[in-house]
Amino acid sequence: MVKLVLMHKADSVYEDVPETVYDFPKSYLKAAREAVGDWVVYYEPVKAGPRGYFAVAQIAEIIAKPGVPDRYLALIKPGTFLEFDQEVPRLVEGRPLEASLTAVDGTPKSGGAVQLAVRRLAEADFARILNIGLREDLEAHEAGRYDPNGYQADEGAEIFRRPVLERLTRRPYRDVAFRRRVRAAYDYRCAISGLRLRNGGGRPEVQAAHIRPVERMGSDSVRNGLALSGTLHWMFDRGLVTVAEDMTILVSRNKVPGDVVARLIMPDRKLSLPADRHNWPHPENLRWHRENIFGQVMTDEAMPWG
Structure with missing residues (x-):
C-alpha cells in the first residue's frame, strides 16, 4: 500500500466529492490501486484557492467510471474523511512539505511532480502534514479552551505521542x-x-x-x-x-x-x-x-x- 496526495478543485468538472469519491484518468490508475486500503491527503492547487492541504481520507476501492472510457473512481471508505483542524500551508518556512516537491537546496521544484493530480506521498511527509493539520493534543486543547487559566502544555513533560493513525480512527x-x-x-x-x-x-x-x-x-x-x-x-x-x-x-x-x-x-x-x-x-x-x-x-x- 502507499499513501497519496489527491489534487482537488472545488469547481472541478470531474465528479469529485472528497467525502465519497475521487474521479481520475487512467494515467494515475497504478498509483491509485496501490493506495487501496491506505490514506490520502487532499490538496487544493494554487490556482484553485488558498487552502493547501485540507483533509484526509482512506481509499476503499477503485472502479471503472461507468460509461466513461479511461476514467476511474476512487471510492472513499465511509467514516474516514476528516478535514484538518487547521489547513496546512503548501510551504513551511519556504520549503515544501513533500520530499518529491523539494529541490536539493530545499527550495520548491517547478513543474514535474508539482503538477500531478495524484502523487505518491512518503510516510514521513504524511505524518508531518497530519501533525500540523490535526495536532496531537487537540482533545486536551479543546477541553481547556475556555478554562479561565487557558490550556497550557507542561513543558517539563513530554507530550503524549498518540500515533497518527490512532488519531484518525x-x-x-x-x-x-x-x-x-x-x-x-x-x-x-x-x-x-x-x-x-x-x-x-x-x-x-x-x-x-x-x-x-x-x-x-x-x-x-x-x-x-x-x-x-x-x-x-x-x-x-x-x-x-x-x-x-x-x-x-x-x-x-x-x-x-x-x-x-x-x-x-x-x-x-x-x-x-x-x-x-x-x-x-x-x-x-x-x-x-x-x-x-x-x-x-x-x-x-x-x-x-x-
Whole structure:
C-alpha cells in the first residue's frame, strides 16, 4: 500500500466529492490501486484557492467510471474523511512539505511532480502534514479552551505521542475535530435560530450536529454538519425539523407547536449559512435527512419545550 496526495478543485468538472469519491484518468490508475486500503491527503492547487492541504481520507476501492472510457473512481471508505483542524500551508518556512516537491537546496521544484493530480506521498511527509493539520493534543486543547487559566502544555513533560493513525480512527478525537470545524464555520451561531449564545465563561452553547449520522454512512465533513443549539440539535436528530433544497427550514407542524416555532426559528425560515461556500451543507446530505429522518423518527422522550 502507499499513501497519496489527491489534487482537488472545488469547481472541478470531474465528479469529485472528497467525502465519497475521487474521479481520475487512467494515467494515475497504478498509483491509485496501490493506495487501496491506505490514506490520502487532499490538496487544493494554487490556482484553485488558498487552502493547501485540507483533509484526509482512506481509499476503499477503485472502479471503472461507468460509461466513461479511461476514467476511474476512487471510492472513499465511509467514516474516514476528516478535514484538518487547521489547513496546512503548501510551504513551511519556504520549503515544501513533500520530499518529491523539494529541490536539493530545499527550495520548491517547478513543474514535474508539482503538477500531478495524484502523487505518491512518503510516510514521513504524511505524518508531518497530519501533525500540523490535526495536532496531537487537540482533545486536551479543546477541553481547556475556555478554562479561565487557558490550556497550557507542561513543558517539563513530554507530550503524549498518540500515533497518527490512532488519531484518525478514534471516535472521540474525530468528534472533537468535527465539532471545532463546524462551530467555527458557522461563527458559533445556530444555523436555525440564528442565535450566538455563550455561557458566563465564554464557552459557545452551539453544538455540532451530523446531518447524516456517522453510523448511517455519514462523514465527518463540515458539509455533513450544522451548528445548532441544544434544543434544535435534539429536534433535528429526531426528525422534527429539516432543511429543504433551497435552504428553507422545514418543520413537522403536527409535532411542533406554533409558539415553539416562533421562538426557536428565524422568521424568514432560511438557514444561516457559513461565509465560506466550501462549508455549506452538501445537498445530498440534506436530501438524505429529509428522506430518512424528517417526520419518521418516533420518540417517547418528553419534548424539551415542556
